[in-house]
Amino acid sequence: MKVVPSFGLDWVSGSGEYADIVLSTRVRLARNLQGSCFGTRSADRDSESVKKRIQLAIEQHSLLRESLFLELNSINRLQQRILLERRLVSSELIGNEETGPRKGSAIMLGPQDFSSVMVNEEDHLRIQTIFSGLQLRKAWDFADELDDQLGSVLPFAYHNEFGFLTSCPTNVGSGLRASVLVHLPGLVLTKEIGRVLEGLGQLGLIARGLYGEGSEIVGNFFQISNQTTLGKIEEDVVDHLEDIIRRIIGYEKEARQMVMRNSVNATEDRVWRAYGILQYSRSLSFPELMNLLSKVRLGIGLKLFPDMGVFTLNKLMFFTQDAHLEEAAGRGLTSEERDLHRAAYVRKNLNGAKISIK
Amino acid sequence: MLGKHPATQCELCKASAAVVHVTQITEEKILTSHFCKECAANKGISHFDKSIKTSLHDFLIELGNEPDSPIALDVQTTCSFCGMKIGEFQRTGRLGCPHCYTDFDSYLKRILKKIHGSAGHTGKVYLPPNPNSYQLEQKMQFLKNGMTRAVEREEFEKAAILRDEIGKMKSETNGGQ
Numbered sequence: 001m002k003v004v005p006s007f008g009l010d011w012v013s014g015s016g017e018y019a020d021i022v023l024s025t026r027v028r029l030a031r032n033l034q035g036s037c038f039g040t041r042s043a044d045r046d047s048e049s050v051k052k053r054i055q056l057a058i059e060q061h062s063l064l065r066e067s068l069f070l071e072l073n074s075i076n077r078l079q080q081r082i083l084l085e086r087r088l089v090s091s092e093l094i095g096n097e098e099t100g101p102r103k104g105s106a107i108m109l110g111p112q113d114f115s116s117v118m119v120n121e122e123d124h125l126r127i128q129t130i131f132s133g134l135q136l137r138k139a140w141d142f143a144d145e146l147d148d149q150l151g152s153v154l155p156f157a158y159h160n161e162f163g164f165l166t167s168c169p170t171n172v173g174s175g176l177r178a179s180v181l182v183h184l185p186g187l188v189l190t191k192e193i194g195r196v197l198e199g200l201g202q203l204g205l206i207a208r209g210l211y212g213e214g215s216e217i218v219g220n221f222f223q224i225s226n227q228t229t230l231g232k233i234e235e236d237v238v239d240h241l242e243d244i245i246r247r248i249i250g251y252e253k254e255a256r257q258m259v260m261r262n263s264v265n266a267t268e269d270r271v272w273r274a275y276g277i278l279q280y281s282r283s284l285s286f287p288e289l290m291n292l293l294s295k296v297r298l299g300i301g302l303k304l305f306p307d308m309g310v311f312t313l314n315k316l317m318f319f320t321q322d323a324h325l326e327e328a329a330g331r332g333l334t335s336e337e338r339d340l341h342r343a344a345y346v347r348k349n350l351n352g353a354k355i356s357i358k
Numbered sequence: 359m360l361g362k363h364p365a366t367q368c369e370l371c372k373a374s375a376a377v378v379h380v381t382q383i384t385e386e387k388i389l390t391s392h393f394c395k396e397c398a399a400n401k402g403i404s405h406f407d408k409s410i411k412t413s414l415h416d417f418l419i420e421l422g423n424e425p426d427s428p429i430a431l432d433v434q435t436t437c438s439f440c441g442m443k444i445g446e447f448q449r450t451g452r453l454g455c456p457h458c459y460t461d462f463d464s465y466l467k468r469i470l471k472k473i474h475g476s477a478g479h480t481g482k483v484y485l486p487p488n489p490n491s492y493q494l495e496q497k498m499q500f501l502k503n504g505m506t507r508a509v510e511r512e513e514f515e516k517a518a519i520l521r522d523e524i525g526k527m528k529s530e531t532n533g534g535q
Contacts, residue, residue, distance in 0.1 A: 036455070040452040040454075041455065122452070151485065155487060156486065159460075162459055162466075163482075167452045168451060168452055168453075169466065169473060173481060176481070230474035230476050232481065233480055234481045235507075
C-alpha cells in the first residue's frame with residue numbers, strides 16, 4: 001500500500017535560495033487542546049478523544065478538509081518508516097518496532113505539499129512546514145496561517161502570560177522551532193566549524209544532526225535552530241536565525257575559497273574520487289554514501305560539475321534511506337542487501353545525470 | 359555534545375552510563391565519544407557541567423537544590439486537574455496538562471526565566487473560536503503593533519495584509535454587536 005507516493009518531497013527539489021548549501025528550511029509550532037492532558041501523561045482513550053476532536057474540526061474547515069488525515073495504526077510499519085524518513089513524523093510518534101505507534105497517533109498531510117501536522121506526539125499538535133533551500137519567512141508565514149486555521153476551529157491551550165502551553169517548558173510561549181539544514185564542508189575542512197558552533201550558543205541557537213534531536217552529524221550536515229520560545233516575537237526569531245544563517249553561508253564560502261587557494265589539486269582529487277566511488281561501487285552503507293555525497297556536493301559548489309544540480313544529490317540521499325529502498329524493492333531487505341540496493345540505485349541515477357568532464 | 363544521545367556506556371570505564379558526549383571534527387571524519395561524568399572529569403572535560411546542561415532533568419533538580427530556593431519546598435504541590443506533582447515534573451521534565459501552568463505558576467516563572475531568559479510571552483496572540491471582547495481586543499492590539507513594525511521595517515506588503523486583517527476584524531465585531 002502506498003501513502004500518497006509523492007507527498008513531502010517538495011524540499012528535495014533543490015530550489016530556493018542557496019540550495020547548494022541549504023538543504024531545507026523547516027518551521028514547527030507546538031500546540032495543545034484545552035481541557036486534555038498532554039500526550040506524555042494521557043491514557044490511550046484520552047489520546048483517542050484528542051485525535052477525534054482534531055479530526056472532526058479538520059473535516060468542518062473548508063480548506064483543512066482538503067488534507068489527508070492518516071491514523072498511523074492504519075498503515076503498515078514500512079509506510080510508517082517512510083513517513084519518518086520523509087521527516088514528516090518523529091520516531092516518538094511511530095514508536096519502536098515492538099510496540100508501534102501509540103493509540104491516537106496520526107498525521108494530517110497537507111493541505112499543501114509542504115505542510116503537515118503530527119497528532120498526539122509530545123504535544124497534541126505539531127504543525128510543520130518544510131521548504132527547499134533558505135526560505136525562512138515563507139516557512140513561518142505558511143505555518144502561521146495553518147496555525148490560524150486550526151486555532152479557529154480548535155480551542156488551543158493558551159495563557160495570557162505564558163503564551164501557547166506545551167508539555168515541555170522549553171517550548172512554551174511561541175511553541176516555535178525554526179530550523180535550517182546546512183551543508184558546511186568548507187568550515188569542517190578548515191577546522192573553523194568548532195568556533196562557529198560554539199558561537200551559536202551565545203546567539204541563542206543550537207546545532208544538531210541531520211535527523212534532529214539526538215542524531216549524529218553525518219555528511220557535514222548541520223541542523224541549526226532557535227533554542228528559546230518565550231519573550232520574543234516569532235518574526236524576530238525567524239529573522240535572527242536567517243541573519244545568522246546568511247553569515248554562516250558567507251563564512252562557508254570564504255572557507256571554500258581558502259580550501260581552493262591552498263589545496264586545489266588535493267580538493268579536486270578528493271571530489272572526483274568520491275564521484276568515482278559513487279559511480280562504480282557495488283555496496284554502500286548510508287553513512288559512507290552521505291560522506292561521498294558531501295564531497296560531490298562540495299564539487300557542485302566549486303563548479304566542478306557544471307551540468308549537475310543538487311536535485312540529483314538530494315534524490316540520492318533521500319531515496320537510498322532504508323525504508324525507501326525496501327519500498328522500491330517490494331520486500332524487506334537485510335542490511336547487506338540494502339547496501340547492494342543502495343549502490344545500484346546510486347549507479348543508475350548518477351550515470352543518468354549529465355556530467356561534462358573537463 | 360550536540361543534542362540528546364541514546365543511552366550508551368562510558369567508553370573508558372565501561373561501567374557507568376555515558377552522560378558527556380564529545381563530537382570531534384577532523385578533516386576526514388567526525389568522531390563522537392561518550393564518557394561518564396567521572397571519566398570525563400579525569401580527561402579534563404569538566405567545563406561541560408557549567409556550559410551545557412546534559413538534560414532538562416539535571417537542570418531542574420539542580421535548580422530545586424539551590425540554597426535559599428523556595429522550589430525545594432514545593433515538590434508536593436499538585437495540579438488540581440491532572441494530579442501531577444512538582445516532584446514528578448522535576449523527574450520527567452514534562453508537565454501533565456495545561457492547568458499545571460496555573461497551579462505551578464510561581465514555580466514555573468522562575469524556571470522559565472532560567473530557560474528562556476524571560477517569563478512572559480510577547481509573540482502571537484491566540485484568537486480562539488467564539489472569542490470574547492477581551493480576546494478580540496488583545497488580538498487587535500497585536501495586529502496593530504505588527505502593522506507598525508512592518509511599516510518601520512518598510513515591509514509595506516505585510517503592513518497592507520495586516521491592515522486588511524484589522525479592518526476585517528473590526529467590521530466583523532461591529533456587525534456581531
